[in-house]
Amino acid sequence: xxxxxxxxxxxAVVAGSVALVWASRAESPREMGATEIxxxxxxxxxxxxxxxxxxETRKSLGAFRLxxxxxxxLVTTRAEDGRSCLIDEDETGASGGTCLENGLFGxxxxxxxxxxxxxPERFDELYxxxxxxxxxxxxxxxKTDGGVVQLGLNAERAFVFESLQGDLEARVYPTALxxxxxxxxxxxxxxxxxxG
Amino acid sequence: MRRLATVTLIAVVxxxxxxxxxxxxxxxxYTAAGTWFSPGQGYGSAxxxxxxxxxxxxxxxxxxxxxxxTFIDPGGNWSNTRQGNGWILSKPSNVLSTKKLHCKNNSSKxxxxxxxxxxxxxxxx
Numbered sequence: 001x002x003x004x005x006x007x008x009x010x011x012a013v014v015a016g017s018v019a020l021v022w023a024s025r026a027e028s029p030r031e032m033g034a035t036e037i038x039x040x041x042x043x044x045x046x047x048x049x050x051x052x053x054x055x056e057t058r059k060s061l062g063a064f065r066l067x068x069x070x071x072x073x074l075v076t077t078r079a080e081d082g083r084s085c086l087i088d089e090d091e092t093g094a095s096g097g098t099c100l101e102n103g104l105f106g107x108x109x110x111x112x113x114x115x116x117x118x119x120p121e122r123f124d125e126l127y128x129x130x131x132x133x134x135x136x137x138x139x140x141x142x143k144t145d146g147g148v149v150q151l152g153l154n155a156e157r158a159f160v161f162e163s164l165q166g167d168l169e170a171r172v173y174p175t176a177l178x179x180x181x182x183x184x185x186x187x188x189x190x191x192x193x194x195x196g
Numbered sequence: 197m198r199r200l201a202t203v204t205l206i207a208v209v210x211x212x213x214x215x216x217x218x219x220x221x222x223x224x225x226y227t228a229a230g231t232w233f234s235p236g237q238g239y240g241s242a243x244x245x246x247x248x249x250x251x252x253x254x255x256x257x258x259x260x261x262x263x264x265x266t267f268i269d270p271g272g273n274w275s276n277t278r279q280g281n282g283w284i285l286s287k288p289s290n291v292l293s294t295k296k297l298h299c300k301n302n303s304s305k306x307x308x309x310x311x312x313x314x315x316x317x318x319x320x321x
Contacts, residue, residue: 051254051283051312083283096278096286100259107259113280119266120274192262193302195279 051099052080053087061131061158067165074129074158076104086111088129088160097129108190109133109179116195126195127162128174136187138180144194145172221251221314226297229256229310233263238300241313243270247320249292250313254285255299257309264302265311267295274298291316 054077061074072088079085084104087097097113104111112130116123132139132153139151141161151159161174173194179187226241244250253265259282266277267288275295278286279302288295299311 051256051285079283087285090289092289093291094276094287094289096265096276096284098278098280098282098284100282102259107281113278113284116277116279117275118273119277192279193304 051083053085054078054080061156062154064129064160066125066127066160066162068125072127072129072160074131074156074160076131084111086113086129086131088113088115104131105133109136109188110139110177110190112177112190114174114192114195119195122171123163123168123195125162126168126173127160128177129160130158130177132157132159132179135181136179137182138184140178140180141174142176142178143167143172144175145170147172148178221316223312223314225310225312227299227309227311230308231310232306232308233257233261233301234306235301235304238298239311240268240299241297243294243296244315245294245320246318248315248317250288250295250297251291251316252285252287252314253297253299254283254312254314255309256283256312257307258282261301261305261307261309262303263300263309265297265299268298269293269295292318 057078059076061076063071063073065071070090072090074086074088077085077087079099083099083101085097085099086104087095089095096115098111100106100111110130110132112128114126114128116126118124128141134157136157137153139153139159141149141151143149149161151161153159163173167173175192175194177190179190181187227239231239241250250267253267255263255265257263262279262281263284264277264279265284265286266274267286268274276286276288278284297311297313301307
């Protein structure tokens with residue numbers, strides 16, 4: 001029985017080694033071609049550490065349905081380097097968001113990001129997703145044509161604003177968030193570049 | 197004989213799964229850390245291929261710095277674009293599509309940051 005077991009272990013080692021070789025074939029930075037396009041700095045093929053999210057701190061802020069039927073879920077989580085993250089995820093596995101130092105509200109009374117599909121000349125979809133600080137009771141979104149839209153906050157103070165197709169065709173984009181206290185007083189206006 | 201076959205099968209499957217599972221996505225910088233980004237300036241990776249796919253795009257920068265990350269297909273079309281302050285990240289809807297990574301300072305301020313891509317190996321001819 002000694003030899004058959006040895007054979008089994010040997011077979012496992014060989015199979016694992018083959019798997020490792022296969023898995024590492026395309027890892028070569030040269031094959032992936034991680035090179036810059038317009039950088040004046042000569043940096044290529046540099047292996048670095050990325051941001052790692054701590055899934056144990058994940059908390060859902062609610063799900064939102066976009067106009068084309070796609071459902072996204074907003075979550076907060078912490079990165080292993082201590083940053084606070086606001087991420088949205090959809091059913092296809094796509095996700096994205098922002099991770100901020102000093103907490104989600106260290107710089108502003110709202111944490112948010114802008115997501116889009118298509119472009120850069122014309123967008124097929126564009127939405128702003130975010131969460132307001134506890135001191136905020138109302139948010140108004142300002143568009144590049146001067147239009148103002150009052151946003152609804154859910155129980156977790158999360159929100160999603162999706163641009164209408166007409167606005168996207170006219171290249172009218174979100175460009176600021178006005179934050180209001182419970183007494184209706186303007187707390188802060190957060191400007192950001194129009195998506196176009 | 198049956199016992200030997202079972203032991204062999206379990207050992208092969210277990211070790212192969214460990215070997216592949218232990219091989220997580222790899223991270224590459226397509227700019228240096230601390231690269232200066234002037235307004236409108238962007239950087240990009242090369243396109244991925246059937247042997248290795250970009251699975252995530254990251255832009256590391258300060259909480260007061262606005263920028264974007266996106267995926268660009270060979271036709272120049274953008275997808276899964278994410279804009280925001282701080283460290284921004286995006287994962288694509290379709291990992292297996294051909295694409296390259298792009299990060300850009302689309303604000304009016306100059307700042308420092310670094311752009312990173314995650315890649316995953318796939319079996320290919």
